Amino acid sequence: FCQTVRHISRRPFRLEAQLDTRDGELPAKFSWKALDASARKYEGSLAAVLRALPRGGGKFDYRVHIEPTSFFLADSLWQVASGNVLVAGKEIDLQHIGVASGQRSLTVNGRLSPHGTDSVVANLKDMEVAYILDLVNFDDVSFAGSATGRVVLAGTVEDPRIEARLSVPDFLFNDCYMGRSRINGRWDNPTGRLFLDADMRLTEDGSRGTELNGYVGIKEKALTLNKKEKKTDLRFLCRYVDGIFEDFRGNATGDVKLYGAFKGLDLGGEVTADVTARIPVTGVTYQLKNGKLKMEPGAFLFEGFAMDDGRGGKGEVTGALRHTHLKNLRYDFRVEANRLLCYDRQKDDEMPFQCRAVGSGDVHIQGFPGYLQTDINLRPESPTTFVYTLTDTDQVGENADVFRFHDAEEKLKAAVLSQTPVTLIPRNTSPSGTEIVLNLLIDANPSAEFKVITDPRSGDAITAYGEGPIRVNFSNRSGFEMYGTYNIVRGTYKFSVQDIIRKDLTLQPGSTLSFTGIPNEGRLNLKAYYTVNGARLSDLNYGAGFSDKNVKVNTVLHISGQVKAPQVSFDLDLSGISEDEKQMVLRLISTEEDMNRQALYLLGVGRFYTTNTGGIENGSENAGRGQSAAAMRSFLSTTLSA
16 A cells, blocks of 8 residues: 655645465556546545466466546546456557547557557547646646547557547637537647647538638647637637637638647637727727737737727727737727717616716727726717716715705804715725726816705705816725816706705806815805795885885805805895885895795795784785795794794
């Protein structure tokens, strides 16, 4: 009995051999077991009994009887059948040598002799091609499939000839289905090369598929395989573009060469390709048509691909995927966009904003495993939208009312949008293993919508259409920043006060949003108004001079300060009355408290506020309006009390 540990294909194995003698026989048992717990299961045993058979003249023939045993190969259980090997001089007979696992089997019968006229035949049924590559740890590329057919060993022991004819109905290259394959192989003993000739068909008529020829050099540990592609499935490239593209699929026509040492493979050739793929960092799926994919040592070059976003947008993409023998991948792609959907992602745990960007400009994607950078320089077009939320609903507490009014000592200044400051950036951790950097340079114009949600709970938001260059820098490791001044041309401010008032205010042209880094530290210079077309001056209770005259009133909000802590003041703009009447109104609304009260009342009820309740709730008022007025009075007495 002997035992040792050896590394086979970089895996540690415990090897055991046990020998015995009995009644002129030599029983032997050989066992093995992979010690790598993370590896797939490789263990088992082979057992045989050797008997010497005298044939006169002091010479012996030998019979080896193979006993039934079992072993695990890549987690699959295989049964070894009973068989015999007879050695008579220089002749070797193999009888019923076989292994099986379920429907898969390998049986060997035949004779080898010095005459060169005999042969040994191995019959395969559904034998997995990947087993051989798995055993030799050949992982730079992968081949798989279930092979059925015959392998014939002829010639002599000193000069064997091996030929194979196999059918592989499910042949896979890098986990990509290459079609129903017929493979012919021939072993050349002097060079130690296995020559291959294969026809892989994706369609019965052969209009789509791959023709392959070349060799695998066992002695030199290298290969050269020439492939003629006819609308061949391109998903064999997925393992090289994973992380850049998702749902990568397409077809290619042309010539490809896989060559080099087993541990230093490369691809060469050129194909014309059509591809569909999603770019996860931008969230958009594109069709890339009629481009050239050139394969050079260390590089896949993409040239002249016409890009279509499926909604009418167009573009052209060029770029390179560089590698070192199909490892250490680096990529660099550029897109010239023409009304193209360049970005379309919702807000999520990593991305603090929502954006759908359509327009013309340039997109640059570059990186390597673990790092991805996208630079988008775009002049947007409709329906471009950019939405930034100041806080999440689950972070809004009881003090998150959009309006908050301070006491009399602070002169009752209204704090529109005043919320507990929430620090959204920087972020020091990322749920993704890949560092993502996104740089957006938007030459904004009124065809694009810019939206800031100030309170997700109430739905308060600024929706604007304007112009000016805006730069957005985002990293899932370091945070989110915005730069630039956005000049508002038109827009609305969806506005609420403690669930009592909900109005859509119109933003005045000339209003601005300015950013110098952290978005919620941006500067506000907004002017918004709400119009009441028929406010009665008599509600001011000034006297007979106003009677029941109606007037058009714009309630004006001036919003300044930082986005996270804005400052608000009110004003009134009256039209349809004389200057003298305007002055009388302004004398009645002489303090900031008066202005706040009148503005809120106009927003909430649509009329001027008066302390004379009898004038408001007399018999001429309808019940609904009277209830609204009473509710507003209760609200104002609570909110504006010193």
